[in-house]
Amino acid sequence: MSGLSLVAELEGLVEACAARLDRALALEELEAARVEFLGRKGQLAAVMSRLPGLDPDARREAGKAANAVKERLTALYDARLADLNRAAMDVALAGFDPTVPGYAPAAGSLHPVTLVTAEICKALEELGFSIVTGPEIETDYYNFEALNMPPEHPARDMQDTLYISDSIVLRTHTSPLQIRTMLASKPPVAVIAPGKVYRRDSDLTHTPMFHQIEGLLVDEGVSMADLRGTLTAFVRRIFGPKTNVRFRPSFFPFTEPSAEVDISCVLCGGKGSTASGPCRVCKGTGFVEILGCGMVDPNVFDAVGYDTERYTGFAFGMGVERVTMLKYGIGDLRMFFENDIRFLSQF
Amino acid sequence: MLLSLSWLRELTPYQGTAQELADRLTMLGLEIEDIFNPFEAIMGVVVGRVLTRQAHPDSDHLSLCTVDVGGESPLPIVCGAANVAAGQLVPVATVGVSLPGGLTIKKSKIRGQVSEGMICSESELGLAEEKSPGIMVLPETCQVGTPLPEALSLDTCVLDVSITPNRADCLSVLGIARETAMAFDLPLTLPEVAYAESGPEAAKELAIDIEDPQQCPVYRAKIISGVAVAPSPDRIRWRLTAIGQRPISNIVDATNYVLFELGQPLHAFDRAKLAGNVIKVRNAAEGEAIVTLDGQERKLTARDLLICDAEKPVALAGVMGGANSEMADGSSDVVLECAVFRPGTIRKTARRLALPSEASYRFERGVDQVGSVYALNRAVALMLETAGGTARPGVAMAEPKPFTPRGIGFRPARATMLLGEDMPEDFCRKVLSGLGCQLSETDPSGVIAVTPPSHRLDLEREADLIEEVGRVYGLDRIAPRLPRVSKALDDVPAESEFGFWSRVRTFAVGLGLREAVNYSFVGHADLDILCLDAACRVSVANPLSEDQNVMRPMLAPGLLATVRHNLSHGNANLRLFEVARVFAADAMSETSAREAGRLGIALHGLRHPDGWPWPKDELAGYGDIKGIVEALIAHFKLPAGVYARDDSLPWLAPQVVVTVGGKRLGVIGQVTPEVADAYHARHALWLAELDLDALRALADGVKRGFKALPSFPPVRRDVTLAAAAGVAVGDVLTAIAEAKAAIFEDVLLIDAFTPEGTDERRLTFRLTYRHPEKTLKDKEVDKVHEALVAAVLAKLPVTRP
DSSP, X not given: OXXXXXXXXXXXXXXXXXXXXXXXXXXXXXXXXXXXXXXXTSHHHHHHTTGGGSOHHHHXXXXXXXXXXXXXXXXXXXXXXXXXXXXXXXXXXXXXXXXSOOXXXXXXXXXHHHHHHHHHHHHHHHTTOEEOOOOSEEEHHHHXXXXXXXXXXXXXXXXXXXXXXXXXXEOSSSTHHHHHHHHHOOSOEXXXXXXXXXXXXXXXXXXXXXXXXXXXXXXXTOOHHHHHHHHHHHHHHHHOTTOOEEEEEXXXXXXXXXXXXXXXXXXXXXXXXXXXXXXXXXXXXXXXXXXXXXXXXXXXXXXXXXXXXXXXXXXEEEEHHHHHHHHHTXXXXXXXXXXXXXXXXXX | OEEEHHHHHHHSOOOSOHHHHHHHHHHTTOEEEEEEOTXXXXXXXXXXXXXXXXXXXXXXXXXXXXEEOSSSSOEEEEEOOTTXXXXXXXXXXXXXXXXXXXXXXXXXXXXXXXXXXXXXXTTTTTXXXXXXXXXXOBOTTSOTTSBHHHHTTOOOOEEEEEOOTTOGGGSSHHHHHXXXXXHHTOOOOOOOOOOOBOSSOHHHHOEEEESOTTTOSEEEEEEEESOOOOOOOHHHHHHHHHTTOOOOOHHXXXXXXXXXXXXXXXXXXXXXXSOXXXXXXXXXXXXXEEEBTTSOEEEOOTTSEEEEOSSSEEEETTTEXXXXXXXXXXXXXXXXXXXXXXXXXXXXXXXXXXXXXXXXXXXXXXXXTTTHHHHHHHHXXXXXXXXXXXXXXXOEEEOSSOOOOOXXXXXXXXXXXXXXXXXXXXXXXHHHHHTTOEEEEEOTTSOEEEEOOXXXXXXXXXXXXXXXXXXXXXXXXXXXXXXXXXXXXXXXXXXXXXXXXXXXXXXHHHTTOEEOOXXXXXXXXXXXXXXOOSTTOOBOSSOSSGGGSEEOSSSHHHHHHHHHHHHHTTOOOEEEEEEEEEEEEOTTXXXXXXXXXXXEEEEESBSSOSSTTSOSSOBOOHHHHHHHHHHHHHHTTOOOOEEEXXXXXXXXXXXXXXXXXXXXXXXXXXXXXXXXXXXXXXXXXXXXXXXXXXXXXXXXXXXXXXXXXXXXXXXXXEEEEEEOTTOOHHHHHHHXXXXXXXXXXXXXXXXXXXXXXXXXXXXXXXXXXXXXXSOOOHHHHHXXXXXXXXXXXXXXXXXXX
């Protein structure tokens, strides 16, 4: 038997195998075809088993050819396997429904007041303020007297107070933290105090408990311009870079000068009107009141033993619910404390 | 305060619009909350002339009139008033106009006769309180066709000004006129006051005796005799009506008119009802009583101030007159009081008696002691004009404590520093003198001595003057700049309570809980339901309602209220948490209370969210809430908690106390059906309440560190034990750990069930064994495992089934 006929036989295997693989439509048939041609007792092995009977030269030639054929057969097999796998995958994927709902884990959410408190605190912390907290039941001294509101001061009328006893109140604002902080540390002081506050007031626009964030900065040379800069930066962080800030002179016993801060209306952008008529949020004025502020009154510095000539400072305070209502367009204050999950789940 | 624009214009010639004025005043610190027309309802009523009047053919009291209202043809109007007559000028409400009483005029037929309007009376127009006897007949100066408010020069523009407590000087037309004049650079003119006096000197007829000059620095009185008490002239009545005041009589109205115009409260006594010839100002005796004008008897304390005649109290100073000395219809002689009282005294009395008045409101903020002389004369002149009579010459008075102006050092440089914007000296001078201050030359150190006017009692210190300079300059004009605060970089504060709470909140949200925020106060009744200790409660002394009269000693009552609200609104499946303070009485605390941070959790309803593929019948239970607590403890890298049965709260059963590292962390429990029912719960309601202060202390003590990953593989062995009733899983876990097998690493409960008909639980545990330095052989592990199980079997009433 010549080497040539063996080579021809080997070549013939390629065509036969290709035809056989093409007929294999399932993985089992493909495997059978592999065994038939490439298996230990397959056709390739049968041809190759005759190699030792050839002359050394012819054997080398035929051996080379046999290896080449083995590679081609293997490649044919691999290609067919890939085809069949792809086809099987296609069949499997055809039944895949991407719109089936996920297995929902229980969904949690932060209360909107917490969300906005956190946002405000973050903005102010990045500006350099540190967070402090203090008691919600306060002494009259910290809540009023040290803040330049002695007994009988008419300014006490500005806040209806809930009392625990004659000298103990539910804090009416977070401002006692100004006193507690300054008594505990020397300037420079830059703190914010978030927390619950209480007033004896309950109607459509007031709840007896709400949340405030107080800010205090004391150092040498602090001015009203610094206050304006700080609040402008802060308000733009919370309400967007185009927000305008307006300072209106006002009165708080613990600041002098004092101002109310208005921002350009979040709904109408300060125009005072929307497509449907006068703006319902700012009532056509273009501004909404957002916080109160001022330069720390010298009497407050006296109460904590700060040198009123050397140090100046500013303080500001805002109601979190009010900011939240403006930010999220919440119309009814009472919803905050009903905790209806249909409300909570929106935030 | 309600301010009439036309009244303001009598004092300063402001010609701009109300809106411009409002904008300017608002930016000066006098916030205008509203601008309105108090006569809006009658703006559609016009002046008409009755051209003809004839009797109605089918009525004996109705008239048929034709009235010219300036339109193309006269209107036929049926009128029922007896005083209607041809030739009169009358107010006519034409078709479509709604009158203050709510009546809308329609074209109608009255007993067969067409009527296209209504001729109105004063009371129908809201211009008089008492029902008028007939239609209003207008003066000939009125123009036919003109809107009535315009024809009568009514105060049709009123500004609602919000006056801050420091600006007592602005509680009057005069005060706001001063600000207006300054803001628009206009002159300020006070009404000229001149009247004739005759008879004996007032001071000879009446002595003033002030017990304590601190309580009453000045008391003046004028005597007017022979007045005729009657309604005020129209212009005064209508003006008072416009600013929401009820006209009473010419005498009382004159005092009110001056109060609103000049800010000085006055009081008119009927001289005939005053005994003796002396007015005494003294503190009340403890328990003394007076019947005030409103007919109420007021019990007084020694802190209240009284005005007395020779025999009896006749007025509660600064708050309200006495009924016994009131001006009445037949009164003819007046003692007109014009005094200044100590603000704190008036405030205390008015608040204690819940008797706020326009007078007390001004006295407690401070009135202008110097300006009171003019106010008194203004009121006398008005009374003489409107009620007749004769004023006695001079004033009966005592002024034991005259007003002493204060000098305040003011440095323009300090104003520049504090406002952060250049405030040149000449600007500061212009502002301060514009406010009525006297200014000295600037001394070499740059200080100006400033003496504020007597009406600016709020200007006491340099800071007050700087505020004025800033206010007039415009706080809104100050250029913003960001502060530079020098702080050492290592000046980083420890995490705040707020920061720690934020971490807890974030974790709770991640566990699928929704955050609730409840009021810190609940009702004592809520705490009674929960049998919470009465002794430790912190009560609110003046609560708004019974359900808000005590501070929460636990979060539970608030969370239960949230559960109730949701269940009553159809939200049945609840996973809630709250982070807040709770309160307990503590005599040692400076605030008389101890406050502690808590995390509260409430679960009710289905264990899983609605929808496929979760089972629809599994309710949240102990395992769910405990799992949350365990996850939280693990999150803070604390050692596992110890969970022990407890019964200290009778409304939680079962009830479990959680302890970590020997510290009590909180409680978990199921609300008993009776209590749960009160909160509308239909399914098991589980609560947990954890002490955040304890959690934080524990978490602060944790040192996080790395342990090398094991180099050799674990070997696992499962064992199922049958545990007799009463054997807790925890007991088995403890026994396993206490067997102290050298290669024991970990144990996990992987299955638990109770075969039917037994009370014995089958518990399957998976134990992990590992050697740090070699791969364990099965035989080695089997030996250790069997020994360990044997130790457990020996220790507990458990068997191997």
